[in-house]
Structures are given as C-alpha cells and as structure tokens.
Amino acid sequence: MRTLVAYYSRSGNTRFVAENIADFLGADVEEVIDKSDRSGPIGWIKSGIHATLELDTEIEKLEYSPSNYDLVILGSPVWNKRITPAMRTYLKKSNFSNSEIAFFNTNDSDKTQNTFGTMKDILEGKEPISTLVLSKALENKKESEKRIRKWCREVKSQVIE
Ligand SMILES: Cc1cc2nc3c(=O)[nH]c(=O)nc-3n(C[C@H](O)[C@H](O)[C@H](O)COP(=O)(O)O)c2cc1C
Numbered sequence: 001m002r003t004l005v006a007y008y009s010r011s012g013n014t015r016f017v018a019e020n021i022a023d024f025l026g027a028d029v030e031e032v033i034d035k036s037d038r039s040g041p042i043g044w045i046k047s048g049i050h051a052t053l054e055l056d057t058e059i060e061k062l063e064y065s066p067s068n069y070d071l072v073i074l075g076s077p078v079w080n081k082r083i084t085p086a087m088r089t090y091l092k093k094s095n096f097s098n099s100e101i102a103f104f105n106t107n108d109s110d111k112t113q114n115t116f117g118t119m120k121d122i123l124e125g126k127e128p129i130s131t132l133v134l135s136k137a138l139e140n141k142k143e144s145e146k147r148i149r150k151w152c153r154e155v156k157s158q159v160i161e
Pocket of ligand 1: 011013047048078079080082107136
C-alpha cells in the first residue's frame, strides 16, 4: 500500500502526529509549507483571521504527487474551528481521484469541530475512509502515540479489505 502523509503544522503538534503515522505505515511525508510568516503573536492573530475568512495562501513547491499513492492521509491544525489556509490551498491544488483518503486534525480542545466537513466539501464530497482527532498531541506524547498506532491499524485494514 503506497501511502502519503501530507500535513501543515505551525508549532509542531501536527508534525508529530504526521511523522508517527508515517513511521507506522512506512509512508512518504509531504510537509505543506506556508510562504506567509505566521510566527509570534502577530502571526497567531493573522492566522486566526485568515482561517476565519477561509483564505487560501501561497505554499512552497510540493515534492510528491498524491495520484501516485493508494492512500493519502491529510492533516491540519484547527484554527478558529476551521482548517488552515495552507491545507485549504493544498486540497484545492491536488488531485486525489486515484487515492483513498483519510483525515486527521490536531487542536487544543476535545470539542468536535467541523474541519473534516470542510475538507470533504473542498474535495467535492469525497469521503475519508477514517478520521482522527488529537488534542494537545505534544503534551501527551505517550497517549497520542497509542491512539495513532490504533488508528493506523484500522486504516490499514480498511484499505487492504
Ligand atoms: C490561530 C490559531 C487558532 C486556533 N484555534 C483553535 C480552535 O478553534 N480550537 C482548538 O481546539 N484549537 C485551536 N488552536 C490550537 C491548535 O489547533 C492546536 O494547538 C494545534 O495542535 C496546533 O498544531 P501545530 O502545532 O501543528 O501548529 C488554534 C491555534 C492557532 C494558532
């Protein structure tokens, strides 16, 4: 099963989850890099506004083509209950018609947020085979790793069936 994990991360939580998934599944990893400076308090405020306005952004050149993969796992932090501009842009630019897809998000609260609905809408209704939500992933590394492994086993069994 050729697998790609594509993610955006501003402060490392989503990167941690993405790298764990990739290790477990033997996947390639595409870090989607936002050209906009989102560091520091100003970057934080700007990011919240851009997410709320559902803006696209400019992203760095991509290394991998999703159409070469059986499964593409897509991950983003939640910003103001929404997906990030970098993931929004990546989803719009890429072609997932040959692949199964799965989604994950990282956030600071356990409340359900509708980022997966947005991701599915951008992909014109394409259903993810599975989704994963992790809160404060870097603060709870052990617990996060356990949940990631369990989820990866489920995802793998669904693609192989
Ligand atoms: C601008 C901004 C807005 C955020 N909005 C939310 C939110 O609405 N709900 C939530 O649970 N966490 C929110 N967070 C927290 C992040 O989703 C969380 O820390 C995430 O794991 C960060 O991922 P990263 O470290 O990969 O960037 C927000 C963070 C930022 C920077």
